Amino acid sequence: MTVTPLTTTPEVTPVQLSAAAVAKKRLSSPWASLAAIVIAVLWTLPTFGLLLSSFRPELDIKRTGWWTFFTDPQVTLDNYRAVFDSDSVNLGTYFVNSLMICIPSVLIPLSLAALAAYAFAWINFRGKNILFVAVFALQIVPLQVTLIPLLTIFAKVGIAGTFWPLWLAHSTFALPLAIYLLHNFIKEIPAGLIEAARVDGAGHVSIFFRVMLPLLTPALAAFGIFQFLWVWNDLLVALVFAGGGDTVAPITLQLANLTGTRGTAWHLLASGTFVSIIVPVTVFLLLQRYFVRGLLAGSVKG
Amino acid sequence: MFSTASTTPEKLLQMLSALLLFAAVLGVVLFFASRVRGKRSDNLVGYLYLLPVVLLLAVGLVYPGLRTIYESFFDAQGNAFIGVDNYKTILTDGDQLTVLGNTIVWVLIVPVVATAVGLIYAILVDKSRFESFAKALIFLPMAISMVAAGVIWKFMYEYRVDQPNVKQIGLINQILVWFGGKPVQLLITDTGKLNTLLLIVVFIWIQAGFAMTILSAAIKAIPDEIVEAARLDGVSPWSMFVKITLPSVRTTIVVVLTTLAIGTLKVFDVVRTMTGGNFKTSVIANEFYSQLIRADNQGLAAALAVVLFILVIPIIVYNIRQVRQEA
Amino acid sequence: MFGHSGSSRSRVALAGALGVGLVFGLAACGGDKDGDSSGSTDSAASSIDCAQFSQFGELKGKTVSVYTGIVTPEDAPHKKSYEPFEKCTGVTVKYEGDKSFETQILVRARAGNPPDLAFVPQPGLLQQLVATGKAVAAPKEVADNTDKWFGKDWKAYGTVDGKFYAAPLGANVKSLVWYSPAEFKDKGYTVPTTLDELKALSDKIAATGSKPWCAGIGSGDATGWPVTDWVEDFMLRLNGVDAYDKWVKHEAPFNSPEDIAAWDAVGSYLKNDKYVNGGLGDVKSIASTTFQDAGLQILEGTCSLHRQASFYAANFPEGTDISENGQIYAFYLPGKDATTKPVLGGGEFVLAFADRPEVKAFQYFLSTDTWANLKAKSSSGWVSANKGLKIENLTNPIDALSAKILQDPNAQFRFDGSDQMPAAVGSNAFWRQATAWITGQDTQTTVNNIEAAWPKK
Known part of the structure; x- marks a missing residue:
């Protein structure tokens, strides 16, 4: 694995074999593989059960376990057809809404947090430490306490019921953790790089863009994925700010409503879940390579 | 631009214009920052960079947070000042003590186990042929919403009566039956906090992917020379792990533990969707929601939120000391 | 929160222009929808007397938002039963079903962002909502209808501190x-x-x-x-x-x-x-x-x-x-x-948070025997305590049983x-x-x- 963006630093050289790999190799390999397989199976099994369930007929789901599939395979696509039926469930519209909510809710906090993390790590200004601790501590404010005050503001400004409250709320809620994680990454960047740029007369703006941003890309991609997942799967914020109509509400909300006013609809939830997983999993697979060399947060100091 | 968009192209347009607006705001901040010169420039640029963040946080988190602290000293409707009565309730009422106890069990178990699993798995699959696939498998639960996770785990924990014509639909009980045991009503059994532990399993299942991803990246960044040197010294695999890998990713472990601990303190939807907080499984964040929304007791809810603040203080202090040590 | 957007004046102007465009788009869209539905609901519309809504003035093009906990599949007969009203008046009813209605309606009311109408399934919640100060009392037309079609006990459940707020909608028998x-x-x-x-x-x-x-x-x-x-x-x-x-x-x-x-x-x-x-x-x-x-x-x-x-x-x-x-x-x-x-x-009550004429008109419609019978015909598993509800219009034997028990x-x-x-x-x-x-x-x-x-x- 080559850590491309960091090759400019003399301290870190391309890694051929990581310590872990060596350790693993020396650990009796069959056991290591077995352990890995056990963990992987344990972690995948529950989801796998749901995947099978999503193709099973409604009554079978209620009456027998999903493993019955192996002895008595009954396959149907009805559950998937039902969730795309535009007259009732209509997941398509909510799918679009989820995307509309997610994109700004990832980009906005990401860029703001990058700026802030840079400031906390490399700019000496008064009150920096106190401010940083304050931002860090804000992670604990339970979202629930913010909902009514924020909705009141949104209603007064006249943007309630649009995408704006969701964008602003998600962006705000993401900031403390984003800043904390990015700061942990940014502060590990060798000081020499920044000093050198400063000597060349670069200001903080150009250092940020010319030096930091290229190094930060993987970390940003990594946090971007996390934030994307959190927003994509959020229900609480959506419940309060999006309501139940199909103009703004994301897919999670419709999934939650799927169970019907008074019924259980496990079959629809099963298929609906897989529709909603498609995007996050795709995003993960596509961006995984950034991920791998991405969050170097807290790695050994250069 | 601030009105309701109802068709997909309209939504798209609104999103793009919002992003443009945001870019413009950022542009202005950066423009001013680049103009700042002179002795005090660091102060000014620092504040400018933080300005949007501070504004958003002040309105979105600080103000509601302070209001919550204030409200925690008032009664259910927020009308009468009742001092620390709400806190007394939390610390004396039997149900509330269970809630507090559960929260502590959660926060002690989840971060440690999720981090351990993530770390071990990251090491095990590192450099293997199927690395990215193997990682995607552990990562998958993160991509699943809680609503969906609730359904997934229903098919693990569900109980069906032990009768001739009735089949189990929950895997765990099925396994019990296969091995000649009797099915157990897993989620309502609170002996030895069994049901709480089962809920914790779900949360660990979700969070291990986070730990694994971040730790894996840190492991890959351990410089080669260190590894090579150790290898030449003939270090055993175990001491390689203890003496090289662990110290190298120590700060990352702290970051992951911290993030998970805070996430765990706020856990609410796992409990909400799986037991609704019944059968002695409630935790503070869920109890907070119940009191605020169901019981309409603003004061007690606020006090519960403040208790969350307090519980996180040790974590903050620890992190500050970390930062100091490094500086 | 948008304070600093003012620093970029041209942007704001652009935003304004976009906003106007979106509003026009929305209006046009609403119009289309009316056109679509006209064909299919002719028969339904002709079955009710449109003149009864003239007392509320010209309502064409107006929108009424309804927020309720009634979601799929029970929402479909609800929406269908509104069509004659929409056809008569040209009002669009925006139906928003949310399983978390009972918790979210309080949040929305307290924050000052309530819908026009909410179908409240509990008198207790109704009192909480009235206590927020955002709800408005039922108009006289609705109160008169309630006196005419519902029992005193039902009216009392929609009354808070002597003031009548909400007319009953659906009902269910629990015994x-x-x-x-x-x-x-x-x-x-x-x-x-x-x-x-x-x-x-x-x-x-x-x-x-x-x-x-x-x-x-x-x-x-x-x-x-x-x-x-x-x-x-x-x-x-x-x-x-x-x-x-x-x-x-x-x-x-x-x-x-x-x-x-x-x-x-x-x-x-x-x-x-x-x-x-x-x-x-x-x-x-x-x-x-x-x-x-x-x-x-x-x-x-x-x-x-x-x-x-x-x-x-x-x-x-x-x-x-x-x-x-x-x-x-x-x-x-x-x-x-x-x-x-x-x-x-049990049952639901129609609580209003606005008193615009179109909202009143829709509230009025929902409190009539006309609506109760329309709804009865289009749904199964639904009854009302409306005395004008004809049992023969209920298709489901259980609904007929419930109605009989209620009217006993x-x-x-x-x-x-x-x-x-x-x-x-x-x-x-x-x-x-x-x-x-x-x-x-x-x-x-x-x-x-x-x-x-x-x-x-």
């Missing part, structure tokens, strides 16, 4: 026991007409070795509510309506001997190992079974009796023959003797008590303690805990 007429015929069981007969029937079935009753109280974060219905039903039956009213208003304590008697009577069914839990397990399995799943055991033949409200009809799989001589039907949970007929029930002159209707109690009890302590009671807590502790949770004045 029902589901059973299989086919099974009863086979085994020679008869429908009981008194509580003693119900007990005797239970014993008779239990003597055959099978468990007569099945029950489930799981309901997500509302787990426990089905027990509260049981307790209320027995409170009404054992102690009469007056004692019930006092109990609901907390003029009598929650741990009174009457209350304990009601719990113990319920316990003699639900906590009786010989009676429960048919096809589902032991007593504790009541807590781990969702209320939706429990009654399905009747179809499996593992359970004979299931006490649940009329809306439970929707839970049986499509194609189930629900009728007096079919696979599934329900009987009235009998009173102490055959002459007293207390009926426990001897019936003493009482609204679900927990729905009227303060939230701290009605939607928290009562549910939770009832759940703990099912899983082993004794009655005295249970009622003491609920009494302690009652908000102090």
